[in-house]
Amino acid sequence: MNGQVFSLDIGTRKVAGLLAFSRDGLVSVSDHRIVEHRSRAVRAGQIHDIEKTAAVVSEIKDGLEKSGGVKLTKAAAAIAGRNLRISRAWGETDLGSFREITAEDLGRTRLSAVQAALLEFREDTAGYYFAGHTLTGWRIDGEPVLNPLGHSARSLKAGVIATFLPRKVLESLFAVAKKTGLEISYLTLEPIAAVEAVLPSEMRGLPLVLVDIGAGTSDIAAVSGGSVDSFGMIPVAGDSITEFICGELLVDFAEGERIKKELASRTFSEGSSFSVPDLATALPYSDIFGRKYEKSAGELLEKVRPAVKNLAERISEEIFAGMPDGEAASGWRTEFAVVLAGGGSLTPCLQEELSVSLRLPRERIGIRPPALAGRFENLPRELAGPQGAVVLGLAGLALSSPEIAMVRVALNDSKLELLNFQGAEATVLSALISAGVSRRRIYGKPGLAKTFTLNGALKVIKGGFPKPTEALVNGEPSDLNRILKDGDRIAFTPALDGADAEGRIGDMFPEGPAAGICGFMLYNGEKRALPAEIFIDGRKASSGELITDLCRVEIRPGTALTAVLGTAGVDVEKLSVRGISVELEGTRVEKSAADFYLSLNGTRIESLPVLRSLEVKPGDSVEFRALTPSLKLGDLAAAPPPGRGVRIRVNGEAFDFPGGAGKVLVNGREAAPEEEVSDGAIIRLQPGRDAEAVLADVFRYISFEPKDTEGKRLKLLVNSREAGFATPLTEGAEVEVGFE
Structure with a gap:
């Protein structure tokens, strides 16, 4: 972004807007506005009420426009880390020969890493939006380097962490921007912005953990080796302390927030990052009934301490969970320091509780406000403290990253915003993944093969090949690596998976007498060959049955009646004979009804055990048809005689x-002859x-x-x-x- 930037930090408790420009390598603040939400329109870092949030943003935008005499149409924004998901990957560029690395090489390599991270994302991307990325390191010819620009090498690698957020989070931000006449031109995550504001690049070689504590969320970024190594987030922050105070003292949220701020002012001296308690002074407050109280800051602090301890423990658990694995972990656990930022970092006794839960010396935990970074000028008092980290860091990133912009395209008539390097590096592939199109819909999947044995010999049925995806860019056929320009229109047809291998037992029969035909018979009057007997894993099967993976198929000559029926498509296992027992005038009567009609040479067969025991010989005649089984009252009992006239x-x-x-009468109730009779x-x-x-x-x-x-x-x-x-x-x- 060139010239002046408008950075916008939409927090849980307040919204901060900042106008800044770059001068002599510094971020110079020209104007700012901070407005608190009038209701809880944002909770735990997520916008819940778009209209009310937009009203606050409009108030800030209008104020900055009026005081600065400018028209604001674009804004840089940061997203809270709630439900953050990450994917790590490396991208590589083959430079072809030993030559000097250019800025264009850096952009291409960085983008290839982003695309690799997108492809490595292990969750269903349909519910997530690609929210941004951060660089984790560079390598030239396999060796790490802080800045490869100007070096000479044959290959260049970039490592990134790609970040994903639920689509609803970004869509709510875009909705607020649209309602206020703004366009989101730069987008990152709050922990990335906070790192930019409080940790200069020369400090990022130290093993540091930055914790940006807002009102609704606490975002965590682990920094080492010159770059951000991992992210974390917990949905517990300053509001949890306020809510605890409300419950303990029976005060409303506004009064609880005031008490919390008063306690913070009594335990911190202006400009200091260490606690300087002033606990004896009385602090007045009123409960929800209007009753007035006065308690010392020390007494109130003791009441709040359990909530502070819980916040510290939750932050510590997330820090430990995000530490690197392997040999470096032991050093990390004993040598790292914790840098606190955000308004919630002023929570009384938080540093002491973090020292206990992290098992770190107290001196390795502290607040580092943006003023200490030495890269900002004209800092207003409201932003000089830790609460200004995100909005200031966001302005710095937007001013110092001209290679990152938003490319707007249409995918199947749906609008899509993509991160782009040098204005020409977003591809059809990255657009599809950013839109939530799964890898499977992009590439398809070959059908699964089936392996089995036929009379002891190994056989394989191959699955089908996938049908590749089809993409048109502005009506022209395109491959997935085509670079996109702003305004391009993509028509996408998903790939189709290859069909899984499918084969039936009957497909395994060779033609002619070798099929095991043992003669001919009549089936429902039609001449048919007598089939061989088929077994799958030792059980009898029909020729129409599908072959399963890793099964054992045996084909033997045979003339079982079940085999004859199986060849005709009859599943003998599903045939049934329904039997009932009733009491008729004091006498037990047994009746049965089959759901099929079956006869062998004119003799009807109604017993399943008998059916399974019979063999068919050449010249026999088999009749079969499906029936609807029923036992009606008229089948069991004739109507009794009428009375004498x-x-x-x-x-x-x-x-x-x-x-x-x-x-x-059936069970004491008069019944008609056509009614069905139940057992008993x-x-x-x-x-x-x-x-x-x-x-x-x-x-x-x-x-x-x-x-x-x-x-x-x-x-x-x-x-x-x-x-x-x-x-x-x-x-x-x-x-x-x-x-x-």
């Missing part, structure tokens, strides 16, 4: 009163009830003309005796109905 004569004409229909059912047959009739029932069958009944009395006789409507009617009764 009653026949009578009315005025000489015969009439019948039928008995009731019989019922079949109790079936009862209930005959129909005998018919019962009274004289009044007769009138449902007879009628009279109204003129015949007018003014007359009804006369009723049963078997010549006078009767009433309720008189019962028995078989053969003679009924007379008239009027007089």
Whole structure:
């Protein structure tokens, strides 16, 4: 970036904006703004509320534009280390001959290392965004060197650590920038920026661990041999102390933050990196009920101490976890020093607790503010302390790294921003990986082969080759190493994996009599050859079965009925015969139903053990078809008889009163003949009830003309005796109905 830069540090508690330019090798601060979030829009280093964060950024941007008379359209930004993932790799450039190394050679070699690190990333890149990288070292002709520029060599190597963050983290940052009319033109990580601000290059040969403690996260960078060796992060920082104070003293977050800052001011003297306690002075505060209290700084410090100890232990665990392996580890563990930066580094007693948890002398732990680095001028008081490390270091990186820029391309109509060297080093390959396209979708994978033995002889079925990816750049076919320019459009078609090897037993049969044909038979009326018997790993198998890797296949002549069915595609193991046992009128009845129809020479076979024991001879006829098995009530029990009816004569004409229909009860419930019966059912047959009739029932069958009944009395006789409507009617009764 040339001229003046706008660096932007979006923290958990506040946002810092800085305008700076380069003068005589120094970073000169021309203006700055620091605005605290009015609500917790950023938590643990991650933007949660885009609108509220954008409002704070806009306030800073507008203020800097107004005071400086400039229009800000681009910003350099740093990303918190939450959920940071890294990938280490080396890139190499063959210089062809023994010649002087140029700046262009450095750019090409550094990019090849970045691409190698991207390819080595061991997690699914779909959920991550390539966030940046840092150089870990140079080698010329295999020997390490701090700066290879101007040296002569035949080969040049660059080592990098590529960093990845969840896509949602970067996308939220870009969303804030877009809402404020800004474009992110330079991007790095907060620990990288902090290292740049507080550790000059000549100091990076020492074994140092920089811990940048913000409000939501503590970012860790291990430095040795002149470069950053590893990164770490814990989601515990200054806010954890504030929240502990809130719980202990029952105060709101703002009051807890004020108490924490008061304690810090009582335990540090201005400009000092060592604790200078002033613990006797009383510190007033109010709880959530408005009650006022006053306690000494020493008493409050004792209450906060457990939270400080926990923060120190968490930082120590992450430092030890990131130390180098091998012989260098023992020296590292006893010789390194810890440099603290960030506003959270002012936490009271933190240095003492780190000394205990890291087992380091107290003198090897301290705060190093940017003012000590000697590379910044016109430092405002608010940024001269450790809290200014990230925004100042970010400005320094943006001013001193003109070779790094953002190349904007379109990938399948989706916008993509890529890091680029010398404006011409981003490739189709790096664009795909940065967009979260997995290596498998880029290169494809050959199909897996299958190895097996056939009658003792080793056989191999090869897998298919992958179909390579297809890429078009601005409509023209391109390979993956094509260098991209700003505004290029990439159309990408993923590679297709080769098909895994597949073969069936039947594919192994040679043609002709050698196939083990032992004659012919009829299968469902069609003439077929009798198959040989097939075994996989000692068990019988069908010719249509797939060969598995490392299996043993044997083909023997045979005429088992199961083999005949297997050749026809019938899986005998899936055939079933359903059997049930019911109680019918107190008697146990066993029934069965098969899901297939099978006959051998006209004899039906319903037993699976019998099926497995039968052999087929030449000339036999086999019939097979699949069935839907069912056992219905009508198959087990006939309907019981109806009840006896009653026949009578009315005025000489015969009439019948039928008995009731019989019922079949299953488990006490009436059931229809077509209903399926379950195992264990109790079936009862209930005959129909005998018919019962009274004289009044007769009138449902007879009628009279109204003129015949007018003014007359009804006369009723049963078997010549006078009767009433309720008189019962028995078989053969003679009924007379008239009027007089």
